[in-house]
Amino acid sequence: MTHDHSHPQHDHGHDHDPHAPVNEAHGVRPESALLERALRELLIEKNVFTAADLQRQIELTESRNPELGAQVVAHAWTDPQYKARLLTDAKPAIESFLGIDLNLTPALTVVENTRERHHVICCTLCSCYPRAVLGIPPAWYKSAEYRARVVAEPRAVLAEFGTELPDDVEIRVVDSTADMRYMVLPLRPRHTEHMSEAELVTLITRDAMIGVTVLVLSEPRR
Amino acid sequence: MTRGVHDLGGQPAGPVDLAEHERTFFDQRVDAMMRLLAHPEHGYYTVDAMRRAIESLPRDDYFGLGYYERWVRAIRQLAVEKGLLTEDEVKRKLAALEAQARQP
Amino acid sequence: MKPFFSPGDKVKVRAADVTTHCRTPHYLRGKRGVVARVFGAFPNPEALAYHRIGVPYQPLYQIAFDFNEVWGRRERNTVITADILQHWLERDN
Numbered sequence: 001m002t003h004d005h006s007h008p009q010h011d012h013g014h015d016h017d018p019h020a021p022v023n024e025a026h027g028v029r030p031e032s033a034l035l036e037r038a039l040r041e042l043l044i045e046k047n048v049f050t051a052a053d054l055q056r057q058i059e060l061t062e063s064r065n066p067e068l069g070a071q072v073v074a075h076a077w078t079d080p081q082y083k084a085r086l087l088t089d090a091k092p093a094i095e096s097f098l099g100i101d102l103n104l105t106p107a108l109t110v111v112e113n114t115r116e117r118h119h120v121i122c123c124t125l126c127s128c129y130p131r132a133v134l135g136i137p138p139a140w141y142k143s144a145e146y147r148a149r150v151v152a153e154p155r156a157v158l159a160e161f162g163t164e165l166p167d168d169v170e171i172r173v174v175d176s177t178a179d180m181r182y183m184v185l186p187l188r189p190r191h192t193e194h195m196s197e198a199e200l201v202t203l204i205t206r207d208a209m210i211g212v213t214v215l216v217l218s219e220p221r222r
Numbered sequence: 223m224t225r226g227v228h229d230l231g232g233q234p235a236g237p238v239d240l241a242e243h244e245r246t247f248f249d250q251r252v253d254a255m256m257r258l259l260a261h262p263e264h265g266y267y268t269v270d271a272m273r274r275a276i277e278s279l280p281r282d283d284y285f286g287l288g289y290y291e292r293w294v295r296a297i298r299q300l301a302v303e304k305g306l307l308t309e310d311e312v313k314r315k316l317a318a319l320e321a322q323a324r325q326p
Numbered sequence: 327m328k329p330f331f332s333p334g335d336k337v338k339v340r341a342a343d344v345t346t347h348c349r350t351p352h353y354l355r356g357k358r359g360v361v362a363r364v365f366g367a368f369p370n371p372e373a374l375a376y377h378r379i380g381v382p383y384q385p386l387y388q389i390a391f392d393f394n395e396v397w398g399r400r401e402r403n404t405v406i407t408a409d410i411l412q413h414w415l416e417r418d419n
Binding site: 027028029032033034035036037038039040041042043046048049053054055057058061062104124125126127136138139140142143144145146147148149151152157160161175 | 228229230231232233234235236237238239240241242243245246248250251252253254255257258259261262263266273276285287288289290291294295297298301306307311312315316319320323
């Protein structure tokens with residue numbers, strides 16, 4: 001299988017609704033919860049937005065998840081011409097392949113991990129992330145620890161994710177400091193030549209598309 | 223040179239906590255409110271204003287509050303700045319909700 | 327505004343002390359790098375953050391920095407890139 005620390009919300013193995021209630025009180029101070037409710041009710045009363053607008057926005061956000069990025073990556077692995085388009089101008093290549101509209105989402109660049117060069121994405125200033133193709137960033141991506149350390153000791157941070165790269169692989173830490181968002185096109189694992197695009201999709205993890213892990217097949221697949 | 227509270231590259235910090243956090247309804251609603259208010263076509267302010275408001279939080283709040291708790295405070299500040307709400311309206315609403323919560 | 331720099335150009339990030347909102351990280355101010363990519367022009371976040379419209383738009387560049395230049399110590403085979411607006415860059419000859 002692959003190196004991954006994620007417990008994806010889109011794991012359909014569970015029988016619960018991905019939109020089902022999750023721990024409402026999870027670390028949120030009562031005054032924060034009260035403030036959220038006060039602002040929401042006031043802004044709806046004043047018709048700044050409607051309750052339906054809010055619900056639609058939540059659904060749109062939840063519809064964006066790493067599965068989208070994984071489909072794009074698997075397609076790029078199997079179609080060299082598509083890969084070239086993706087690396088040159090990511091947004092139109094993704095829009096036409098996935099049939100989604102990225103017009104209102106930030107500019108996006110896909111960077112390719114190779115045997116010579118490994119990119120890892122971060123945002124030291126806030127939490128910039130390719131939400132259009134990977135969804136909401138994981139908590140660790142937004143954490144002070146990741147943001148502070150990945151630019152200053154990248155190999156040590158990667159090691160915490162179980163990722164050790166040979167010295168001859170150049171590490172490129174990509175700090176998303178402005179309007180450009182970045183997604184990594186991970187290196188296709190060895191021994192996957194026989195796999196279909198749909199099978200490849202299942203190998204590709206969020207963390208590999210951030211660049212904190214590399215994809216490997218732990219055992220030969222039949 | 224002055225360093226903003228949010229400007230973390232190279233600052234001393236401990237190991238990265240790899241635990242996954244499920245999003246709460248609170249997280250989802252705050253996220254959605256921000257995205258509606260900072261909508262690129264018909265929003266009331268930009269994500270840049272949102273970042274500026276978050277970065278202006280006192281250090282203890284920036285590091286002590288949760289991610290979306292910082293956001294909800296920034297939404298309050300910007301809604302008042304842009305005249306969508308007055309500070310007085312927010313205070314009265316909070317007082318009313320608190321009173322309601324105390325009812326048996 | 328037309329891009330002033332091209333890929334391969336050597337640049338230096340201004341070491342300005344800015345206390346209002348900006349997107350040039352502290353750890354890269356005053357550091358030397360090389361233009362890796364040119365991204366077109368974007369509204370200036372230093373104005374957008376205060377409800378101004380962000381003109382003139384600023385060309386945005388991906389700048390590649392050698393690890394040793396940034397931190398003054400070696401880390402094997404490591405590069406940092408960051409995206410910096412033109413008004414934060416000067417030519418480094």
